[in-house]
Amino acid sequence: MLTILDKYILKRYLLTFGVMLLLFIPIGIMANLAEQIGKMIDNEAPMNEIIVYYVNFTIVIGSLLFPIFLFLSIIFFTSKLASNTEIVAILSSGVSYGRFLRPYLIGATIIAVIMFFMGMFLVPRASEGFNEFQYKYLKKGKQDRVTSNIFNQLNENDFIYVSSFDPARQIGYNFTFEHFNEENQLEYKINAANIRWIPKDTLYRLTSYSKRKLLKETEIVQTKRRLDTLFQFKINDLTPVSYIAETKNLFELNEFIKDQRRKGASNINTYVMVKYKRWALPITAFILTVIAVAVSSVKRRGGMGVNLAFGIGVAFIFIFFDKVFGTLAEQAGFPPLWAIIIPNLIFGALAFYLLNNAKR
Template identity: 75%
Template sequence: MLTILDRYILKRYLATFSVMLLLFIPIGIMVNFAEQNGKMSANNAPVNEILIYYMHFTVYIGSLLFPIFLFLSVIYFTSKLANDTEIVAILSSGVSYNRFLRPYIIGATLVAILMFVMGMFLVPKASVGFNEFKYKYLKKGKQDRVTNNIYNQLNETDFIYISSFEPARQNGKNFTFERFDEENNLKFKIAASNIRWVEKDSLYRLTSYRKRTIVGDSAILESKRRLDTLFTFKIDDLTPVSYVAETKNLFQLNKFIDEQKRKGASNINTYILVKYKRWALPLTAFILTIIAVAVSSVKRRGGMGVNLAFGILVAFVFVFFDKVFGTLAEQSGFSPLLAVIIPNVLFSALAFYLLQNAKR
């Protein structure tokens, strides 16, 4: 049962957070539009696609900034309570500090649920439109996927390699397809200087086709200038777009990661990192809320400005740690799980320390 105190603080918590979103997201849209307007005009982006892009932009960017907005909003309204000596009055009336924290935890729980639903289901949909527009009009000509030295394990027996791939033309160079038996012996190998997907005929066209089939201790050689054939893979699946994990919801992402592990994808850590970050994001709502309350619940000589300055510093440090460990996981053999756990453990320890000081 919520008391008057709970409702009062919870109302301030949610209202300040909402106002922060409503103020800063439109500013972000205007800044982005001012920066990208020239590219949109140069690449003839239709008005309806621009409007849809900014709908996706709002969801995509808003979800990324949720923790920062939450942190700063809690610092803002809690500092105001402290400066107006409302917190002193609450604690002097016999309310313990832990009891004072309860409406903050309730608020963090509501925001965490919102962040979870958005991160697992709404943001992936927004990510598709956001990134497709970005690479179509804002980064036109730049590749949104790996296009060189593509290696893929299709299943337990089939392997392919392409030295370079052009997504726009659905064309690959120096194609190799190998099939092994259960004892890991080569059954046959197909090589071609070029592989191209012919959409109108729904088939693959191989140029300078060569096939070597192993039969016992001998090999049967076959070659053709051109061969139209079928394979079980889709040519776009050979090299997924770099943001593919962001476009998958909770269930799709788990299935996608399992498929990529089976194929031996070289950038599997990137996909796993996206998964763990989604699960960790709601946890940050609690960590940052506790830090914000512990910092701003004490009335300071410098007033609200000191608390906000400290909050901005902590926010930047949090983002820095998140990016550093994320980059380590993507670019090296560092564990994606540790990359997500370490920043949260460090800031959990900071939250505990600041909370103990605030109680004293």
């Protein structure tokens, strides 16, 4: 059951966090609008799409900054409690430091649950619209996927290859399809100058088509100038967009990663990193809460300014570690799980040290 102390701190915790979000997110929107308004006008972005984009922008950017806002808001209101000697009064009345920390952990739990469900279900949906708008109007002309030398394993028996892919026209060039039997022997091979998806007829059109079928020592060759046919894959499966993992919810992402592992995708670590980061965010909320309380609960000569400066410094160091290990995992083959664990272990150890120091 919550006591008066719990309700008092918890109310300040959630209220300050909410105000922090309400203050900084509009600033972020205005800064982004000022930077991108020229591109939006040049590319004739419709007003309704711009409005939807900034709704998605708020959700995506807000979720990314949740831990930092949480950290700074705790430092802000706890420093104020310390400067008013309220914390001294609370601890002098016989309340242990652990008991004083309890409402903060309750608040961190509430925020962590919100962060978890947002990250797993709401943010992916917003991320899809956010990225689509960016590549359509703000990064017009830039590719949102790999478009050359694309190799893909569809299942245990089928492999496809295209030398280049044009996502706008949904056409792949120098297409090859290979089918192997259960004994891992090539059964037939299809070649075409290009493969194109025809949405109207929901089929694929192959140009300069040839099929070589192997029957023991006999080779049967079939050629056609053009062939309309069906395949058990979608044209966009040739090369998913670079942000594809960010647009999938918890269950879709697990299935997507499983499917990409089976296909032997070269950038699998990028997808796995997205998954682990979502699971790590709630843990990060607790670690940063403990650090913020330990730092700001002590009354200092410099007051709130010193605590805020320290908090901003820690926030930037945390972001730096997160980016460095994330890049190592995506580009250098570093294990994605360790790329997530190491920064949290470092800051978890820092939280433990600062907490013990604050108790003394």
